[in-house]
Amino acid sequence: MKRRTALKNLSMAVAGLVALPAWASGWNPATLGPVAVLPPAEEALLAELVETIIPETDTPGAKTLKVHQFVLRMVQDCYGEVAQNNLNQGLITLDQVAKGAFEKLFIDLDVTQRTAVLTHLQQSDDPATKAFISLVKNLTIQGYLNSEYVLLNMMEYKMAPGFYHGCVPLKA
Numbered sequence: 001m002k003r004r005t006a007l008k009n010l011s012m013a014v015a016g017l018v019a020l021p022a023w024a025s026g027w028n029p030a031t032l033g034p035v036a037v038l039p040p041a042e043e044a045l046l047a048e049l050v051e052t053i054i055p056e057t058d059t060p061g062a063k064t065l066k067v068h069q070f071v072l073r074m075v076q077d078c079y080g081e082v083a084q085n086n087l088n089q090g091l092i093t094l095d096q097v098a099k100g101a102f103e104k105l106f107i108d109l110d111v112t113q114r115t116a117v118l119t120h121l122q123q124s125d126d127p128a129t130k131a132f133i134s135l136v137k138n139l140t141i142q143g144y145l146n147s148e149y150v151l152l153n154m155m156e157y158k159m160a161p162g163f164y165h166g167c168v169p170l171k172a
Contacts, residue, residue, distance in 0.1 A: 094121065
């Protein structure tokens with residue numbers, strides 16, 4: 001009896017591990033589905049934050065590729081309540097630091113001021129603030145590098161690396 005239960009639990013765990021990261025590679029906004037964790041104002045703030053981390057140059061930036069939706073989906077699906085609360089509180093702290101330093105909201109700052117705010121938050125003594133910046137930064141980089149656009153247009157992603165060429169004459 002216990003063997004059946006153990007096998008059933010093991011197969012469910014393996015199926016969950018296989019299915020979880022399947023959408024995280026080669027994703028696009030359509031594959032993420034609706035992500036409504038934050039109010040629109042805070043989602044726009046997160047979009048500007050990820051754009052500050054990976055700005056648009058000759059290639060699309062993080063905001064253009066909607067990496068903020070990837071960050072929200074990952075925090076919602078893969079992280080616990082502590083990380084979700086840390087994200088919400090971190091966005092509030094981000095605006096507070098921007099207002100304290102430049103008397104403007106983070107969205108209204110220019111690039112150098114945004115960078116100064118992020119540097120200030122990264123050097124903060126508060127572990128929750130450091131965890132927030134680290135979480136958003138890591139997920140932004142992961143989301144950008146695993147986006148469908150980057151994989152297909154910048155990294156020349158191939159679904160099956162290496163090919164089998166049968167019946168090829170060998171040199172002796």
